[in-house]
Amino acid sequence: MLQRKAYQRLMEWKLQSQGHTAMLIEGARRVGKSTLAEEFGRNEYASCLTVDFTHAPDDVLAYFQDMRNDLDTFFLYLSAYYGVTLHERNSLIIFDEVQLYPKAREAIKQLVADGRFDFIETGSLVSIKENVRDILIPSEERSLALDPFDFDEFLWAMGEEPLSRAIADSYERLRPLPDSLHRKAMRLFREYMLVGGMPQAVETYVRTRDFHQVDAVKRDILKLYRDDIAKHAGSARRRVTLLFDGLVSQLSKHEKRYSLSSLDTNARMRDYDDAFFWLSDACVTNDCVNSTDPTVGLGAYADRATVKCYMADTGLLVTQALADSRTTEDDIYRDVLLGKIAVNEGMLVENVVAQLLHAGGHRLYFYSRSSRNDAASTMEVDFLIVSRYPNAAMKPRISPIEVKSGTRYRTVSLDKFKNKFGQRVGLEYVLHPKPLTVAGDRRYLPLYMAGLL
Template identity: 30%
Template sequence: MYIPRNIDKELLAWRKEKTGKPLLVRGARQVGKSTAVRELAKQFDHFLEVNFEEQRTLHSLFEGDLNPLELCENLSIVSNVPIVPGKTLVFFDEIQACVPAISSLRFFYEKLPELHVIAAGSLLEFALAEIPSFGVGRVRSIFVYPLGFDEFLTAMGEDSLLNAKKKASASRPLAEPLHHKLLTYLKRFLVLGGMPEVIRNYSQYRDMKAAGQLLDDLIISLRADFAKYKHRVPSLRISELFDAVVRQSGGKFVYAKVATEANHKQVKEAVDLLLMSGLVISVTHTSANGLPLGAESNPKKQKMLVLDTGIFQRILGLNITEVLFDDDFDAVNKGAIAEQYCGLELLKAVSCYRQERLYYWHREALNSNAEVDYLAQKGQDIIPVEVKSGKKGSMQSLHLFLKEKKSPYGVRFSNEPYAAFETIQVWPLYAVSDFVRGG
């Protein structure tokens, strides 16, 4: 069973291009990169897949000249698959295991642009760091994350509900039964997360316990990968840092709070490796005095997100009964899981052709401590975003930001329906993607 993904239409559009650049599909382990490519392969007459981790003997084909015509001839003979431009999809999977193969991609564009070539890899960022200019302008990157909430609704067979959600707004709010149904699905999504294997299983059997077991399996597999990151950083230390990210969720990441004998430099290196792997995503502080937001960012002040809320809640050991069945926002947001979800949705909803960064704003002053969870760019405006209860709180941080930065409005995501309070727009938590794409 294949779960339709948002990137499918982008892959199909690329397939129709007469002289498309080779695609480099980038993302963390097990987010569905290879599966999406194999689904695209159904549009071709022939499909040649090389897995460089499994098929080590094929590395030798890339040790000499990287002439694409010669490479195709040899690959065709070895695999017994014809390579015909326009009719064959060539897929290099786990390409990080063969660095010369990464370098070969630029030559496919220069000398054989009619051939459709896609490459992917789970630990690709580590290899790209060694050859940062391997194919500038000659290779197109596409970034893949776990399923977003919209994709989850599709997997659940709720296309009509999804369409209704996309059409809703403050002027056209959803009927209460639809709003409640979406919140019910959202709570499940917070617990399950968006890893394709987990969602595929749940969509078939609707068994939360089985989904939890799959999450445990995934976590074990991800931890086993730590040994592949860098030999100079022990995998145990990386695992400690991963757990520390989970424990410190919702607040500024403090290196000194990490329970390890490593010094600050070693801890920072382990964090950087987790960021490169895509398992951890940083939310960086910025003064937000203008665009781009990164111009005034402070990398010494960061919050950290785990790639997937399902993995996050499983490691944290949340009481999923409270999350699933309690309507109180504080219960739903146990361990800042809703804040994690919101940040991840902000990333997933942007164009898959760029790697978005997340930012937050924090001001520490005497008797005036304020923080805004996220900052979103809308045109030339900086929009402050908070994830808060719809029934509690005075939104002081939002109002303070609006006053200081002269932003036109702020946004609060909550479990309430659409609403507006002067310069504050209230959006339901299930509509983060709708806010990014059109709000």
């Protein structure tokens, strides 16, 4: 299995929980939840038993109904059916795709209280109403959101762990990488943008270095998402489909806020709330919300009627953008990689920064204000995060982030933001293709450091 940072989080859960909680791994389809859980079970326990609810027969499902109050028999029958010997306090039981059988999720309370084994659940679309409306969600459940591979994980998969460590050291010391390593890191970062972070796509690229084969994998995933929309989105299906299909055109614009009028002249945000929620909750998109009066606690001033909707995986966005025919050949990807074919570079770099900030645990916010009468107040800052400010005894401050795809640019909005909000603002960041430099509280970081913020 390709190395994942989430593995360490599972280790921490196992050691801290000591069987008193179960772990729910949530994430998009094909993001590697089952693979991670099973690899963890094989490595860290004497035995691992997986109940896959996409294939579980009626006999196994009946165990959860008929033997809920007879756990000795329940575990005996599970062990016998799957041919796995269970060892008290040294076996892991995995409920894979648990959203397909909510009664198993509800049973976690009793199973954890029994204390004999550890439990991990995996699920896609787990928190959507249709999957939880008839059950009591167990309080003994902890959750882990699994994102697509971040850039570090991509470098590990490519056998570039030393470069990953060098980038982290450069960021910590605020010392730029040598030019040769910077060029190498930027080349690999561009490859990462095109491949994306879906595990099967990364594995295919590592094995073949063939973008055409990677593209075929990503097209299969996009088809799966479309099938999920048709199957699970219910009465919101048409609106969800319109939003999903419009992602590329919306992100291609200079102002990347989702303009519903491009879908329907009479569209209103209140009509599309459920559709935005569906895509975000299914981990297909990452929503970035306007914080109208940015301060620590950005969500307190979130204007959810003004939203930028990023694809959760940039590689999938690339495939959407290049989907002019049934396949996209390797040479087309390589021409994009080398800059011989023009694509909207700003769209891709802003999307990948959103992806990496989300993977790093940040909720996504931006700042936008327009005033015809006050040019000094008209600005748009791509992202806002809260970080500790060295010049204020490490107290938290707002850090504005501007993303630049080219080497020639201006930072007008960042300058205006600092002037307007003054002491609320801590470190400022410009993410760009050039090497690291520092100018006072403003740090100019290469794009490949976005995941370190």
